[in-house]
Amino acid sequence: PAVTLAFVLAAVTCALAIMCYAEFASSIPVAGSAYTYTYATLGELLAWIIGWDLILELLTAGAVIAKYWGIYLATVFELFDVHIPTTLSVFGLAVDWGPLFIVAVFTALLIQGTKLSARVNNVFTLIKIGIVLFVIVVGLSYLKVENFSPFVPPSAPTTGGSADVWSQSLFSWATG
Numbered sequence: 001p002a003v004t005l006a007f008v009l010a011a012v013t014c015a016l017a018i019m020c021y022a023e024f025a026s027s028i029p030v031a032g033s034a035y036t037y038t039y040a041t042l043g044e045l046l047a048w049i050i051g052w053d054l055i056l057e058l059l060t061a062g063a064v065i066a067k068y069w070g071i072y073l074a075t076v077f078e079l080f081d082v083h084i085p086t087t088l089s090v091f092g093l094a095v096d097w098g099p100l101f102i103v104a105v106f107t108a109l110l111i112q113g114t115k116l117s118a119r120v121n122n123v124f125t126l127i128k129i130g131i132v133l134f135v136i137v138v139g140l141s142y143l144k145v146e147n148f149s150p151f152v153p154p155s156a157p158t159t160g161g162s163a164d165v166w167s168q169s170l171f172s173w174a175t176g
Contacts, residue, residue, distance in 0.1 A: 001147060001148045001151050001152075002151055002152040021037075024037040024041075028041075033054070034050050034054060035047055035054060038050045063099075066098075066099035066102050066103050067098075067099050069098065069099065069102040070086065070096050070097070070098020070099040070101070071086070071098065073098045073101070073102065074086045074098055084097075086098060
């Protein structure tokens, strides 16, 4: 149950980041992101670093998301007893068809225009909100108040090597 404290801490951290961006938006009234605000406040060099960091972050996130959408797509086919290999050999290179297909679908969607891609984005957002609300409602039906005592369980020693000693020390300090 003490993990709820971690969620509260994460929510406070997100709220502080939101307030920082709100302050940026009110003091620098141009549409932008971290790059624009860094350029206006800290200069061109740091903005250049932030810009490349954002490019790296978005490319990495896009690749990971496409990879796992491909895995989910293959899993959906397996639910219907359709076994398709996830990797194809093209000119001696192993190519995962799932991520390639997902990227092609969303690229075609973006080419169709902003209105259609905004509608699809809204539908995905509604689906995600519905799933979160469903999990909350179903989770509340399984709630047992007796599991909240003790709220912070006592730390238990680990068995293992030196890495476990350091993690045990950290978690013992963090949990009291």
